[in-house]
Amino acid sequence: MRLSAVRRKRLMWAFLVLVGAGLGAWMMLQALQKNVMYFYSVSELLEQPASSEKTVRLGGVVAAGSLRQGQGVKVFFDLTDYQKSIPVVYEGLLPSLFREGQGVVATGQLMDEGRFVASQLLAKHDENYMPPEVAAGLKKAEP
Amino acid sequence: MAFLRELAWETRSQWRLLLTDPKALLNPLLFFILITVLFPLTLGHRPALLAEVAPGLLWVGVTLSVFLILPNLFFTDLQDGTLRLWVASGRALPVYVVAKWVTHWAFFVLPLVVVAPLLGQALYLDLSVSWLMITLLGLGSFAMLGIGAVGVSVMQKGRYNPFVLAVLVLPFYVPILVFGASGVSSLTGAGLFEHGLLFLAGLVIFILFLAPWAASQMLKLTVAQS
Amino acid sequence: MNRFWRWSLQWGQPAMLYQRLLRLQPWVATLAIIFLLVGGYTAFWLAPADYQQGEVFRILYVHVPAAWLSMMVYGAMVGLALLVFIWQVTIAGWAMKTFAWLGAGYTLIALVTGAIWGQPTWGTWWVWDARLTSELVLLFIYLGIVLIFDVLADARAAARMAAILTLVGSVNLPIIHYSVIWWHTLHQPPSIRGLETSMHWSMLYPLLLMALAFLLVFVWQVVWHLRCRVLMEARHTPWLAKRLRSLNQSGENG
Numbered sequence: 367m368r369l370s371a372v373r374r375k376r377l378m379w380a381f382l383v384l385v386g387a388g389l390g391a392w393m394m395l396q397a398l399q400k401n402v403m404y405f406y407s408v409s410e411l412l413e414q415p416a417s418s419e420k421t422v423r424l425g426g427v428v429a430a431g432s433l434r435q436g437q438g439v440k441v442f443f444d445l446t447d448y449q450k451s452i453p454v455v456y457e458g459l460l461p462s463l464f465r466e467g468q469g470v471v472a473t474g475q476l477m478d479e480g481r482f483v484a485s486q487l488l489a490k491h492d493e494n495y496m497p498p499e500v501a502a503g504l505k506k507a508e509p
Numbered sequence: 510m511a512f513l514r515e516l517a518w519e520t521r522s523q524w525r526l527l528l529t530d531p532k533a534l535l536n537p538l539l540f541f542i543l544i545t546v547l548f549p550l551t552l553g554h555r556p557a558l559l560a561e562v563a564p565g566l567l568w569v570g571v572t573l574s575v576f577l578i579l580p581n582l583f584f585t586d587l588q589d590g591t592l593r594l595w596v597a598s599g600r601a602l603p604v605y606v607v608a609k610w611v612t613h614w615a616f617f618v619l620p621l622v623v624v625a626p627l628l629g630q631a632l633y634l635d636l637s638v639s640w641l642m643i644t645l646l647g648l649g650s651f652a653m654l655g656i657g658a659v660g661v662s663v664m665q666k667g668r669y670n671p672f673v674l675a676v677l678v679l680p681f682y683v684p685i686l687v688f689g690a691s692g693v694s695s696l697t698g699a700g701l702f703e704h705g706l707l708f709l710a711g712l713v714i715f716i717l718f719l720a721p722w723a724a725s726q727m728l729k730l731t732v733a734q735s
Numbered sequence: 736m737n738r739f740w741r742w743s744l745q746w747g748q749p750a751m752l753y754q755r756l757l758r759l760q761p762w763v764a765t766l767a768i769i770f771l772l773v774g775g776y777t778a779f780w781l782a783p784a785d786y787q788q789g790e791v792f793r794i795l796y797v798h799v800p801a802a803w804l805s806m807m808v809y810g811a812m813v814g815l816a817l818l819v820f821i822w823q824v825t826i827a828g829w830a831m832k833t834f835a836w837l838g839a840g841y842t843l844i845a846l847v848t849g850a851i852w853g854q855p856t857w858g859t860w861w862v863w864d865a866r867l868t869s870e871l872v873l874l875f876i877y878l879g880i881v882l883i884f885d886v887l888a889d890a891r892a893a894a895r896m897a898a899i900l901t902l903v904g905s906v907n908l909p910i911i912h913y914s915v916i917w918w919h920t921l922h923q924p925p926s927i928r929g930l931e932t933s934m935h936w937s938m939l940y941p942l943l944l945m946a947l948a949f950l951l952v953f954v955w956q957v958v959w960h961l962r963c964r965v966l967m968e969a970r971h972t973p974w975l976a977k978r979l980r981s982l983n984q985s986g987e988n989g
Binding site: 659664676679731733 | 868872875876879882883886887888889895899904
């Protein structure tokens with residue numbers, strides 16, 4: 367197909383713009399892959415250089431059998447990602463979804479002795495939805 | 510290559526135009542310094558708090574200053590007919606947009622970016638990171654000015670409304686602010702700096718290729734209307 | 736093929752468009768109401784309570800369709816923007832304005848219901864995670880497009896400018912969709928991915944019904960708005976006068 371000089375030039379520019387914008391977009395995606403986590407997982411936080419000053423968010427699952435009630439509204443529990451776990455202290459109101467085996471995101475500081483002191487606790491619900499009977503049936507089916 | 514030569518020529522002439530009134534660069538600079546100084550005054554003398562929020566404050570300060578610079582880009586040319594001549598002449602409008610963008614950034618915004626680490630000092634931010642901070646702020650503000658150029662070319666001088674411009678432009682600043690601020694705060698803490706830098710560099714390239722085209726389309730329509 | 740093309744192009748003529756919208760409207764309206772009633776009944780009475788969240792989870796039957804629609808409308812607007820920008824279809828510009836208004840509305844519904852859902856389940860109304868932030872940015876982009884139509888007197892120029900803004904803003908769409916997959920967010924990942932789902936069937940089918948109902952309501956709104964717009968724009972053209980005359984005559988006869 368033969369194109370007039372003007373159209374050929376315009377096509378060339380469109381191509382150049384697409385390539386340039388694509389390169390930029392690719393670089394941004396590269397950066398996005400690893401950045402802006404709303405929270406760290408347990409293992410990720412333990413790999414970080416410890417600094418008790420910094421406020422971070424920690425996400426994980428409340429380990430089964432670790433929940434203990436302290437004085438008043440204080441609770442102790444372990445957050446785990448099924449590989450490593452961190453003991454957490456939290457004082458305040460618990461979200462209604464909070465229970466053992468449930469995902470939560472805690473905001474607070476990792477102290478030098480390895481204890482995470484949370485100032486805010488948010489429950490993270492997962493993408494599974496089922497009626498209670500089905501959930502009970504599933505639980506029974508598991509060994 | 511003719512394109513690049515034309516761009517260089519146009520950039521030089523725009524630069525000379527700006528230099529005819531050199532003290533104009535003080536306006537955004539003073540604005541930036543003043544709003545940044547307001548924060549320690551209102552938040553009280555709390556060094557730890559100020560140091561923690563300083564990157565965010567500096568970024569917001571630069572954003573607002575850039576936002577106020579936007580009307581300088583095209584409005585005089587719209588009013589005195591220069592832009593109409595450009596469109597009528599058939600010369601490539603993106604050349605004009607890029608020249609305006611680069612010169613205005615170098616003239617008005619670069620001084621802010623250079624001053625930012627010093628202001629950071631007043632907010633108890635560690636100065637050892639100033640070069641990296643200048644790099645991040647420089648890339649981010651350059652991208653902001655490019656995005657803003659697209660937004661501001663929607664408006665004519667008579668219909669310029671800063672609130673409408675804010676709704677048009679500020680949403681697109683969100684990723685710059687998120688990555689820029691987290692990049693700067695990472696300088697004093699755990700390292701995500703390279704990601705912030707990579708993201709902003711990618712964004713600048715992305716906008717460098719798209720914004721001149723988009724802005725010149727908008728300008729053409731604006732000129733046709735006036 | 737020829738007939739199909741002619742049929743598609745006729746959508747661009749105000750007179751034909753008006754006829755078709757008028758014929759379409761009762762069907763769409765009836766279907767929308769039926770689906771809303773059936774979907775609402777299944778969603779709010781028949782569907783069982785969730786094993787974790789209890790009754791609160793039912794907000795999803797409003798939240799998810801609204802959120803889907805907020806993105807689908809934007810996707811459709813990208814198509815309209817291309818029509819405006821490349822082929823300069825006037826009516827696509829009219830439709831864009833309607834779409835932007837409605838899209839902003841559905842985005843707002845998604846954000847508000849999400850906040851109401853977040854309070855009891857997460858324990859907070861709002862967090863600045865990637866999903867919520869990018870959806871908020873979507874709302875602002877919609878409002879920006881609405882403002883362009885509002886500020887500029889020349890409708891044709893406004894449509895072209897809004898088209899450019901729509902195309903530029905479309906980078907946000909994949910970010911919204913993939914935000915919950917790429918990053919750790921407080922917002923959970925999607926329950927439906929392609930044909931796979933992590934929702935029990937008894938809860939899934941009301942969601943699909945509600946999504947269809949929302950879509951139909953949206954189409955209904957578009958048909959209604961667009962019809963009014965065609966009348967507004969055509970108030971000085973002969974076909975409308977002719978049509979009004981024929982309406983009058985049939986009124987006198989009947």
